[in-house]
Amino acid sequence: MELLSNTVALSRMQFALTAIFHMLWPVLTTGMGIYLVIVEGLWLKTRNADYYYHARFWSKFYVLNFGIGVATGIPMEFQFGTNWAPFSEAVGNFFGSVIGFEASWAFMLEAAFLGIMLFxxxxxxxxxxxxxxILVAVGANLSTLWILTANSWMQTPAGGEMVDGKFIVHDYFQAILNPFMVNSVLHMFFATLETSLFVIGGISAWYILKNRQSAFFSKSLKIVLAAAIAVAPLQIYIGHLSGEQVYHYQPSKLAAMEAQWQTTPAGQPADWSLIALPNDKAERNDWEITVPNALGYILEFKKNLSEPVRGLSEWKPEDRPHLVGLIYYAFRTMIAIGFFFAGLMLLSTVQWLRGKLSPENISQQRWLMLGWIFAAPLGYIAVESGWIVRCVGRQPWTLYNQIRTVDAASHLPASNVLVSLISFATVYTMLFIAALYFGSRIIRRGPNLELPLPELEITKPAVDTKPGRFVPDERPVEAEQ
Structure with missing residues (x-):
């Protein structure tokens, strides 16, 4: 009952709900937009009708995610003015501008060309x-740029100072290019791309396992596998760089991520906690399994640390993150999924080189296809886990070391926030059910390989010679007006 009367806690719960739910949808559109550019480019280059049908089929998932992403993104941003008005007033001259850039540069660009892309x-x-x-994909990924710029600035505020309770910007470029910005944008970009690749690959594997148009979907699986060969290792490396930045700029968050309660001085090795049961009240881990001297190698590729790793007990309880167990296991979940993706990519590449992914053999790779199907939702879990680490680990600050969360919340009756929280939960549950229904309907129906092929400038399409393919007529024709 105490929770139900705490406005700040309810506002945090509401923002967590809206942010976690909203994040499910743009994750796929930002990555799938790049995939659509690839398959459409291949269609124009090769005149292979399969790529045209791939573009038409996967764009259905794009528009489904885009619609729900818009419907859930606007209420999330409105909360800065309703539930977090003191924060907006204090940082609006920079934070509001960046959020405005996301709407005017990214969303408007994506929305303006989406109709042409679809129809x-x-x-x-x-x-x-x-x-x-291409412009739709650029618009979707510009959203990632500006949202991560704003959030990175909340993690490492730069370019100005707090004066009489308001952040005064002295250098907008320094604020935009804050210490966390580049790695954060890259980490999220590759996270959305990797998630999209394994969703497309997982759906393709399902068709292959069901012997439904195996040759057709083997193409999409090979495209995403070729991209994953580069993306999966890069994402692990950029994630490591992000962890190094947390080590240098947010030591209390690192302590929570590693459930480390006591400080390890500089110049000494530190054990890495593989698995533990953190106890916030007792300020210790009830039990844990550690890897001796491993933390230095993880953070700096050497045994002895150049800087101390401060333990949580160095901070007063009100000045450090809580929910240490959530942060600790969310971080490890994200890491485990990243390495699973890399392992699945490596195994699939080996099978590809052995000729096991040819249209004739791919249906026989049952366990490999099951691995891809299992991987399809994992990217979402990794992204949500990463945002939990990023935002819960920043507490008790909204603007790190500048504005406390308790001071950033609007002074609203707790009952009002509770009503809006319940309303959001109800509506979002309905949206999620609808998304699952329409998404499964798209999958059950499959691609429409009977669609007429659009007339191209250079050659005139001939009649299909076999399902999903056509042979171009070499007679030149005039461009369709």
């Missing part, structure tokens, strides 16, 4: 259509 196949020049698809 312009036989209405505009093929190059214009490809350009529209």
């Amino acid at each position: 312009g196949w036989e209405r505009v020049n093929p190059i214009v259509h490809l350009l529209s698809t």
Whole structure:
């Protein structure tokens, strides 16, 4: 009952709900936009109809995620003015500008060309259509840029100072290029791309396992596998760089991520906690399994640390993160999924080189296909886990070391926040059920390989010679007007 009367706690719960739910949808659109550019480019280059049908099929998932992402993103941003008005007033001259850039630069660009991408196949020049698809993908990924810029600035505020309770910006470029910005943007970019790749790969593997158009979906699986060869290792490396930054800029968060209660001085080795049961009240771990001297190698690739790793007990309880167990295991969940993706990519690449992913053999790779299906939702879990570490680990600060969360919340009746929280939970549950229904419906129906092929400028499409393929007629024709 005490929780139900705590406005700050209820506001935090509401923002957590809206942020976690909203994050499910743009994760796929930002990565899938790049995939759509690839398959449409291959369609124009090779004239292979399979790539055209892939573009038409996967764009259905794009528009489904885009619609729900818009519907859930706007209420989340509105909360800065309703539930977090003191924070908005204090940092609005920078934070508000960056959020405005996301709406005007990213969302408007994506929305403006989405209609052409979806409905312009036989209405505009093929190059214009490809350009529209590129601009949609650029708009989706610009959202990642500006949202992560804003959040990174909350983690490592730069470019100004607090004066009489308000952040005064002296250098906008320094504020934008704050210490966390570059790695945070890259880490999230590759997270959305990796998630999208394994979702597309997982759905493709399901069709292959069901012997439904195996040759057709083997193409999409190979495309995402080729991309994952680069993306999966890069994501692990950039994640490591992000961890190093936490070590240098947010020592209390690192202590929570590692459930480390006592300080390890500089120049000494530190054990790495593999698994533990943190106890916030007792300020210790009830039990744990550690790897001796491993933390130095993880943070700095050497045994002895150049800087101390401060323990949580160095901070007063009101000045350090709580929910240490949540932060600790969310961090390890994210890491485990990243390495699982890399392992699945490596195994799949070996099978590809052995010729086991050819249209004739791919249906026989049952366990490998099951691995891809299992991987499909894991990217979402990794992204949500990463945001839990990022935001819960920042507490008790909204603007790190500048504005406390308790001071950032609006002074609203707890009952009002509770009503809006319940309302959001109800509506979002309905949206989630609807998304699962329509998404499963798209999968059950599969791609429509009977769609007429749009006329291209250079060659005139001939009649299909076999399902999902066509042979171009070499007679030149005029561009469709």
